[in-house]
Amino acid sequence: MKGLTLDAAARRIVEIASGLGADETTARVSKGSWTELQRRDGKVEKAQESRSLSAGVSLLVDGRYSSHSTSDLRPDALQGFLERAVAATRFLEPDENRHLPELSRMGAADVDLDPIDPGQETRSPDDRRAAVEALEARAQAHTSDLKTRSITSFGWDGASESALVTSHGFDAHWASTSFGLGASVSLEDAGGKLPEAWTSYQARHNDDIPAPDTIAADLAERGRGRLGSGPMESGRYPLLLDRRVVSGLLRALMGPLSGTAIFEGRSCLKDKLGERIGSEAFTLLDDPLIPRALGSHPHDGDGLPARRRVIVDEGVLQMFFLSVYNSRRLKVPGTTGGASNLVIPPGDRSPTALAADRGRVIRVDGFLGGNSNASTGDFSFGIQGALLEDGKPVRALSEMNISGDLFSLLERYRAAADDTWTHGSWRTPSLLFDDIQFSGA
Amino acid sequence: MSLPRPAGLPGAYFEQMGVTPEVLRRVLDAALSRGGDDADLYFQHSASNAVSLSDHKVNQVNTNVDLGMGVRVVVDDQVGYAYSEDLTPEALVAAARAAAEIASGTPGRTAANPLARAIPDLYPVAQPWDAVGMGDRVKMVRGWEQAAFAADPRVQRIEAYLADASTIIMIVRPDGRLVQDWRPMTLAMVRATAEDGGVVDSSSYNVAARAGLEYYDPERQDRMVKEAVERTLFLLKADKPPAGDMPVVLAAGPSAILLHEAIGHGMEADFNRKRTSIYADKMGKRIANDQITIVDDGTLENARGAIGIDDEANPTERTVLVENGVLKSYMYDEISARHYGVEPTGSGRRQDFRSAPIPRMRSTIMESGPHDPGEIIKSVEKGLYCVSFANGQVNIGAGDFSFYMRQGYLIEDGKLTRPVKDVNIIGNGPEALSRIDMVGNDLLIDEGGWTCGKDGQGVPVSQGMPTVRVSKLTVGGVG
Numbered sequence: 001m002k003g004l005t006l007d008a009a010a011r012r013i014v015e016i017a018s019g020l021g022a023d024e025t026t027a028r029v030s031k032g033s034w035t036e037l038q039r040r041d042g043k044v045e046k047a048q049e050s051r052s053l054s055a056g057v058s059l060l061v062d063g064r065y066s067s068h069s070t071s072d073l074r075p076d077a078l079q080g081f082l083e084r085a086v087a088a089t090r091f092l093e094p095d096e097n098r099h100l101p102e103l104s105r106m107g108a109a110d111v112d113l114d115p116i117d118p119g120q121e122t123r124s125p126d127d128r129r130a131a132v133e134a135l136e137a138r139a140q141a142h143t144s145d146l147k148t149r150s151i152t153s154f155g156w157d158g159a160s161e162s163a164l165v166t167s168h169g170f171d172a173h174w175a176s177t178s179f180g181l182g183a184s185v186s187l188e189d190a191g192g193k194l195p196e197a198w199t200s201y202q203a204r205h206n207d208d209i210p211a212p213d214t215i216a217a218d219l220a221e222r223g224r225g226r227l228g229s230g231p232m233e234s235g236r237y238p239l240l241l242d243r244r245v246v247s248g249l250l251r252a253l254m255g256p257l258s259g260t261a262i263f264e265g266r267s268c269l270k271d272k273l274g275e276r277i278g279s280e281a282f283t284l285l286d287d288p289l290i291p292r293a294l295g296s297h298p299h300d301g302d303g304l305p306a307r308r309r310v311i312v313d314e315g316v317l318q319m320f321f322l323s324v325y326n327s328r329r330l331k332v333p334g335t336t337g338g339a340s341n342l343v344i345p346p347g348d349r350s351p352t353a354l355a356a357d358r359g360r361v362i363r364v365d366g367f368l369g370g371n372s373n374a375s376t377g378d379f380s381f382g383i384q385g386a387l388l389e390d391g392k393p394v395r396a397l398s399e400m401n402i403s404g405d406l407f408s409l410l411e412r413y414r415a416a417a418d419d420t421w422t423h424g425s426w427r428t429p430s431l432l433f434d435d436i437q438f439s440g441a
Numbered sequence: 442m443s444l445p446r447p448a449g450l451p452g453a454y455f456e457q458m459g460v461t462p463e464v465l466r467r468v469l470d471a472a473l474s475r476g477g478d479d480a481d482l483y484f485q486h487s488a489s490n491a492v493s494l495s496d497h498k499v500n501q502v503n504t505n506v507d508l509g510m511g512v513r514v515v516v517d518d519q520v521g522y523a524y525s526e527d528l529t530p531e532a533l534v535a536a537a538r539a540a541a542e543i544a545s546g547t548p549g550r551t552a553a554n555p556l557a558r559a560i561p562d563l564y565p566v567a568q569p570w571d572a573v574g575m576g577d578r579v580k581m582v583r584g585w586e587q588a589a590f591a592a593d594p595r596v597q598r599i600e601a602y603l604a605d606a607s608t609i610i611m612i613v614r615p616d617g618r619l620v621q622d623w624r625p626m627t628l629a630m631v632r633a634t635a636e637d638g639g640v641v642d643s644s645s646y647n648v649a650a651r652a653g654l655e656y657y658d659p660e661r662q663d664r665m666v667k668e669a670v671e672r673t674l675f676l677l678k679a680d681k682p683p684a685g686d687m688p689v690v691l692a693a694g695p696s697a698i699l700l701h702e703a704i705g706h707g708m709e710a711d712f713n714r715k716r717t718s719i720y721a722d723k724m725g726k727r728i729a730n731d732q733i734t735i736v737d738d739g740t741l742e743n744a745r746g747a748i749g750i751d752d753e754a755n756p757t758e759r760t761v762l763v764e765n766g767v768l769k770s771y772m773y774d775e776i777s778a779r780h781y782g783v784e785p786t787g788s789g790r791r792q793d794f795r796s797a798p799i800p801r802m803r804s805t806i807m808e809s810g811p812h813d814p815g816e817i818i819k820s821v822e823k824g825l826y827c828v829s830f831a832n833g834q835v836n837i838g839a840g841d842f843s844f845y846m847r848q849g850y851l852i853e854d855g856k857l858t859r860p861v862k863d864v865n866i867i868g869n870g871p872e873a874l875s876r877i878d879m880v881g882n883d884l885l886i887d888e889g890g891w892t893c894g895k896d897g898q899g900v901p902v903s904q905g906m907p908t909v910r911v912s913k914l915t916v917g918g919v920g
Contacts, residue, residue, distance in 0.1 A: 092499055
C-alpha cells in the first residue's frame with residue numbers, strides 16, 4: 001500500500017473485499033506521526049518518534065457482520081487478511097441491522113472546524129526542545145519554595161489523517177494536528193509521603209497552548225494543594241467539581257446513555273427519555289462543530305453529518321447515543337453513536353464565588369479509581385481535593401470516596417461556574433452540587 | 442487468524458519477512474551510530490480473533506493483526522525510541538536513526554552477529570487456536586448463552602465473547618542475544634442482565650490464560666456461566682454498605698487487586714530509582730506483618746501474567762518482593778537494575794512494539810499464611826467481606842490507592858449477613874499493608890483477565906491472594 005494516498009488505499013481495500021464476495025464494505029485507512037519529548041530534573045529522559053499506518057475494515061457478507069484491523073499492509077498480507085476475514089464472517093448468524101446507512105443520509109457538516117495548525121509540519125526539533133526546556137525552567141522557579149523530589153516536563157505534537165470509503169460510494173477525509181505540554185512534580189511531605197501533582201494542556205493549534213509560565217504556575221499551585229492531605233470525617237457536603245475532572249464523575253451518566261446499554265436493558269435511563277432526570281439547572285450538549293475543539297469532527301462514526309445535539313435540556317433527558325445499528329435494533333430513530341465535545345453552558349460567577357455562598361464545601365479536583373453501575377446509576381469513586389471555607393482552601397483532602405446514585409446527583413446539581421475548560425473533549429466549567437455523600441475518616 | 446507456534450530456529454520467523462541477520466546488524470549499527478550505550482530491537486507479529494454474542498445471535502467477529510518493530514537506544518538512563526510498521530530494511534534503519542537522536546557522540550561499538558538463545562516454554566498448549574474452526578467457536582459461545590438462560594428465569598439478556606490472541610516477538614541486542622517468544626492468550630466473558638420485581642442489574646465473569654482450547658474444560662465453562670448468573674442475581678438483592686472506616690476481610694483470589702494497587706506498583710523499580718515511590722527508602726526494612734510474603738512471578742505456567750522472557754530479553758523469574766514482612770527486592774528493568782547495581786528481575790515489559798519497556802508486574806501473589814479463612818471472618822465484629830472487584834488505582838508517591846468492590850457482605854458478630862455491592866474502598870498502601878493482621882491458608886490465583894495500565898501501556902497480569910483481614914480501610918458507602 002506504500003505510495004498510495006489514504007483514499008486510494010481505502011478504495012483498494014473495498015475493491016479487494018468486494019471481489020472476495022463482501023456485499024458491503026467500509027474501509028478506513030489512517031496514518032499518524034507524533035513526536036514526544038520528556039525531560040526530568042535537567043536532562044532529556046525520553047524522546048520518541050512515532051509513525052503509524054493502519055487500516056480498519058467492516059464487512060457484510062451474506063447478511064453477516066464483522067470488523068477487522070491491521071497494521072500489516074504488505075499487499076500479499078492484506079489479500080490474505082481480507083480472504084480470512086470474509087471467510088470467518090460466513091460462519092456467523094445473520095444480522096439484519098448491520099447494513100450501511102442510505103448514501104443520501106451520509107456526508108460531512110459544512111463548517112470550518114479549523115483542525116490543522118499549519119505550523120506543525122515545519123516544527124523543528126529545536127522548537128520542541130525550547131518549549132519543554134522553557135517549561136522545565138519555569139516549573140523549577142515556581143516550585144523553588146517546595147521540597148521537590150523530581151520534576152518532569154513533557155511536550156508532544158503530531159498530525160493524523162484518515163480516509164473512509166464505503167462500497168456504496170461514500171468517501172470522507174479527515175485530518176487534524178495536536179499539541180500538548182505538561183509537567184508533573186513529586187514533593188516531599190510529612191510522614192514520608194511523596195505526593196505528586198501534574199498538569200497537562202492539549203490543543204489542535206499550538207497557539208492555544210498556554211505559556212510555559214502559566215503551566216508552571218498551575219503545576220506549583222496544584223502541588224501545594226497536595227501537601228498535608230488526608231481524609232476528613234464522613235458526611236454530606238456541597239461539592240465543587242473542578243472543571244478539569246467533570247468527566248470523572250459524569251462518566252456515571254455516559255454509560256447509561258450508550259446505545260448498547262439501552263439495547264441490552266442494562267441502563268438506568270432506558271425508560272427515561274423525555275423525563276426529568278435532574279435539576280432544571282442541568283443542561284448537557286454534544287457539540288461536534290466547535291472550531292479547534294479536540295472532540296470536533298465533520299461526520300460521525302457512521303458517516304452521518306455531525307450536528308449539535310441537546311442531551312439533557314434543563315433536567316429533561318432528550319437523547320441516547322444511538323448509532324445507526326443500535327437505532328435499527330431498537331426500532332427508534334438514531335442520533336449519533338458516540339460523544340464528541342460534551343458541553344455544559346457556563347454560568348457568570350467564578351468557582352470561588354459559587355463555593356463562598358455555601359460555607360464549607362468539598363472541592364474535588366482529582367479521582368482515584370472507583371466505578372459506576374450503568375444498570376442502577378450507583379457510583380462510588382475515590383477522590384482528592386480540598387475543603388473550602390468561604391471559597392478558600394483550608395485543608396487538602398485524600399483517601400476519601402464520593403458515593404451516590406446518578407439521579408440524586410443530578411437532582412442536587414445547582415450551578416455552573418464561568419471557567420470553561422477547553423483542553424479536553426469535556427468542555428465544561430466547574431460545577432456546584434449540594435448535599436453529596438463523602439466518606440473519609 | 443491465529444498465529445501458530447513458529448517452526449524453525451528463533452529468528453527464522455522474521456527472516457522469512459526479509460529480516461536477515463545482516464539486516465539486524467545494519468539496524469543495530471544505525472541505532473548505535475551516535476554513540477548510544479545500548480539498544481534493542483523488538484519485532485512483533487500478533488493476531489487476535491473475538492467472536493461475540495448479543496441479542497441471541499453470535500453475530501459479530503472482530504480480528505486484528507499487528508506487525509512492526511520498535512527500536513530503543515539507551516544512553517545512561519536516557520531513552521530514544523522509534524518504531525516502524527514497515528519491515529523493509531530502509532524503514533527499519535530510518536527508525537533506528539530516529540531513536541539514535543537521543544545520543545550525540547560517535548559510535549563506540551558495533552553489533553555482534555545475532556545468535557539465537559533458547560528460552561523456557563511456559564505455555565504448553567494441547568489444542569492450538571489455529572486448529573479451532575470459526576464454527577466451533579460460534580457453537581461454544583452459543584452454548585454459554587443457552588446454559589445461562591436455562592440457569593434462572595430472571596435472566597433477561599446474555600452477552601458473551603470468546604477471544605484468542607497470539608503474538609510472536611523477537612528481541613535482538615547488540616551483544617548478539619536473539620530471543621524469540623510465542624505468546625498465546627485466550628480470554629472469554631459472559632455477561633448477564635437480570636430483572637426481579639422491577640430491579641435490574643448486570644454483572645459478568647471472565648477468564649483468561651496463555652493456553653489453547655483445552656483451557657475450556659467442561660468445569661471451567663460451567664463455572665463461567667454459573668458465576669456470571671449468580672453474580673448478577675446477587676446484585677438484585679444487594680444494597681450499599683454503610684460509609685466510613687471499618688475492618689475489611691478480603692476473600693481469596695481476586696482480592697489480590699489490593700496487593701497489585703496498594704503494594705505492587707510502589708515496588709516497581711523505576712519509581713524508586715526516581716525516588717518518587719513511598720518504598721524508595723524501605724529496602725531491607727520491615728513493612729508488613731511477618732505472616733506476609735509477596736512474590737511477583739513470571740514463571741507460572743499458562744498464567745495470563747507468564748512471560749517466557751521479558752521484553753528486554755532478560756530471563757523471567759519468581760521475584761520475592763516481601764519475605765516475612767521485610768522488603769527484599771523491587772521489580773527491576775535494565776535501566777533501574779543498573780542504577781541499583783543488581784541483576785534485572787525480568788520485569789521489563791511493554792504493551793507492544795510502539796512502546797518502550799518499563800518495570801511491570803507479572804503474576805503478583807501473596808503466599809498463604811497460618812489462619813483458617815472461617816476463623817478470619819469470625820474474628821470481625823462489624824466489617825465488610827469483599828468477594829469480587831472491578832478495578833483499582835494508586836498514587837505511587839502519596840501511597841493512596843483504591844479498588845472497586847462489585848459484591849460483598851457485611852460482617853456482623855463474626856458472620857456474613859447482608860449482601861452489599863458497588864462501593865469504592867480507599868486507603869494508604871503502606872498503612873494498609875501494615876494493617877493486614879491475619880493471613881489465611883487458602884491462596885487462590887484468580888483466573889480473571891486482568892490488564893494493568895501504566896504510562897498508557899496495558900499488559901496482561903495475574904494475581905492471587907489468600908483470605909486476609911485488614912484492620913481498617915475507608916469504605917465509600919452511604920449514610
